[in-house]
Amino acid sequence: MIEAAQRYNxxxxxxxxxxxxxxxxxxxxxxxxCDIIDARLKIENKKKQKNLIEISKRKVRDEQFDEQWAKAVKTSAKKLYEENHRPIRVTKNQLLRASKLDIDGKKGIIWPTKERFPITHRATLECMESTxxxxxxxxxxxxxxxxDINTSDYVTIIFSGLEVHKSKEIIKYFLDIPRGSGASIEIINSLLLARGIKNDWAGPCPDREFYKAGRAYRLRTSRRGPIGGKAGEPNFSQ
Structure with missing residues (x-):
C-alpha cells in the first residue's frame, strides 16, 4: 500500500x-x-525533496565546472599539438587526461557526457584529431x-610506424616537402595551416575506402574465409 501511495501520489x-x-x-x-502508511510517506517525501535539492545543486555545479573543463580541454589541446616531438594522436582520452580537473572528489577520468557536460563534450570532439x-x-x-633524402617510401613508412596504404597517400600528397630538413612541430603546423588542413581533415582521398586493421579487418581473398568477413568464418558459398 505504501508503494501504491507513492506510485499514485x-x-x-x-x-x-x-x-x-x-x-x-x-x-x-x-x-x-493508516498512521504507519502516512508516517512512511512523510519520510519518503522528505528524502525525495532532499534528492531534488541535491540534483539542483549538482546541476549548478556541473554548469560551472562544464565551462572550466571545456576551457581546460582547449588549453590542453593547444599544448598537445605544439609538443615538439614525434606526433602522437590526440584522442579523447589524451585530452581528458591532460585537462586534469577534479569533480565530485574524483580525480580519475570522468567521461563528459553530452547530457551532463555538453560544452566539454563538444570541445572534446572539436579538439581531437582525425586519423x-x-x-x-x-x-x-x-x-x-x-x-638520407633518398630513403625509399617503404622504409619511410616503416620509420613512421603507420599503416602502409594510407601512408602512401600522405607521402604522395606531400611530395613537394623537402626531406631531411630537420623535424620541427612548428614547421609541420605551418605546413598544415598553409594547406588549410585542420584537425578534422578527411584526407587527400576522402572517397576511397581502405581496409581496416585489427579487429575491424575484413578479408580481401577467400583463402581464410568469405571475402569481406573475418578470418575463420565459414564460407557457405563454397
Whole structure:
C-alpha cells in the first residue's frame, strides 16, 4: 500500500477510495496501518525533496565546472599539438587526461557526457584529431627527420610506424616537402595551416575506402574465409 501511495501520489485516506478491499483487510490485521502508511510517506517525501535539492545543486555545479573543463580541454589541446616531438594522436582520452580537473572528489577520468557536460563534450570532439590529420603530422615528422633524402617510401613508412596504404597517400600528397630538413612541430603546423588542413581533415582521398586493421579487418581473398568477413568464418558459398 505504501508503494501504491507513492506510485499514485496519494495518502492513506485516498487509498481507501481506490483500494478499499485491500485496506479493509490490512486494517483488520494492523489497526494503525493508516498512521504507519502516512508516517512512511512523510519520510519518503522528505528524502525525495532532499534528492531534488541535491540534483539542483549538482546541476549548478556541473554548469560551472562544464565551462572550466571545456576551457581546460582547449588549453590542453593547444599544448598537445605544439609538443615538439614525434606526433602522437590526440584522442579523447589524451585530452581528458591532460585537462586534469577534479569533480565530485574524483580525480580519475570522468567521461563528459553530452547530457551532463555538453560544452566539454563538444570541445572534446572539436579538439581531437582525425586519423588522417594524425597521419599527416606523423609522416611529415618522419620525412623531415630523414638523414638520407633518398630513403625509399617503404622504409619511410616503416620509420613512421603507420599503416602502409594510407601512408602512401600522405607521402604522395606531400611530395613537394623537402626531406631531411630537420623535424620541427612548428614547421609541420605551418605546413598544415598553409594547406588549410585542420584537425578534422578527411584526407587527400576522402572517397576511397581502405581496409581496416585489427579487429575491424575484413578479408580481401577467400583463402581464410568469405571475402569481406573475418578470418575463420565459414564460407557457405563454397
Amino acid at each position: 496519494c495518502d492513506a485516506q485516498k487509498l481507501w477510495k481506490y483500494n478499499f478491499g485491500v485496506m479493509k483487510k490490512l486494517v483488520k490485521k494492523l489497526p494503525n496501518a 588522417w590529420h594524425f597521419y599527416a603530422r606523423r609522416i611529415l615528422w618522419t620525412l623531415l627527420s630523414l638523414h
